[in-house]
Amino acid sequence: MIRQKLIVAAGLAALPVAGCRPADSTATAPTGQQSSQSAKHDHDHDHDHGTADEHPETFAAAVQAISTARDAIRGGFEANDLQRADGPLHAIGHVLEDLQELAKSANLSEEQLAEVKTATDALFGGFGELDKTIHGSSEGKTWSDVEQEVNQAVESLERIAAGSGPGETR
Numbered sequence: 001m002i003r004q005k006l007i008v009a010a011g012l013a014a015l016p017v018a019g020c021r022p023a024d025s026t027a028t029a030p031t032g033q034q035s036s037q038s039a040k041h042d043h044d045h046d047h048d049h050g051t052a053d054e055h056p057e058t059f060a061a062a063v064q065a066i067s068t069a070r071d072a073i074r075g076g077f078e079a080n081d082l083q084r085a086d087g088p089l090h091a092i093g094h095v096l097e098d099l100q101e102l103a104k105s106a107n108l109s110e111e112q113l114a115e116v117k118t119a120t121d122a123l124f125g126g127f128g129e130l131d132k133t134i135h136g137s138s139e140g141k142t143w144s145d146v147e148q149e150v151n152q153a154v155e156s157l158e159r160i161a162a163g164s165g166p167g168e169t170r
Contacts, residue, residue, distance in 0.1 A: 058105075059161060060106070062099050062102050063157045066095055066096070066099075066154060067157075067158065069092040072084075072087075072088035073127070077143035078143060082134045085130070089127055089134065093127070100113075100117065100120065103116040108160065118156075122150070123154070125149070126141075126149050129146055130142075130143065
């Protein structure tokens with residue numbers, strides 16, 4: 001159990017960073033053309049993060065952001081445009097990092113919190129495999145490999161968010 005938690009913790013820490021690696025390690029943003037968002041990061045690369053720096057303030061908003069990013073990632077993979085999926089994949093890592101704390105703030109039951117954790121772990125696993133593929137690893141998976149697991153996790157989160165407690169904005 002401890003080993004599994006260490007593996008999950010390593011995945012949590014690595015996913016948002018993994019999305020920042022350029023496909024070509026020598027590629028950098030053209031001088032003077034770096035966006036204000038990418039300028040906030042400590043690195044240069046050949047893609048934009050989209051909304052990676054935006055952190056939802058409620059559990060329901062985080063679930064909506066996860067659903068939206070999932071759809072964008074799926075679209076990129078289905079179009080065989082991995083570059084298009086990379087920014088949303090990085091952004092979803094940031095949202096997943098915040099999800100447990102947002103869930104605790106949403107007045108969820110212990111059972112719901114456990115379900116959120118299970119879904120979060122599944123999403124980190126599935127999206128982590130897609131990140132490997134985006135960055136050239138032959139060990140990564142395709143969208144069709146992770147689709148069922150990812151969709152089930154998102155549906156679980158959406159069910160919980162639909163009934164989240166007072167103080168949540170939907």
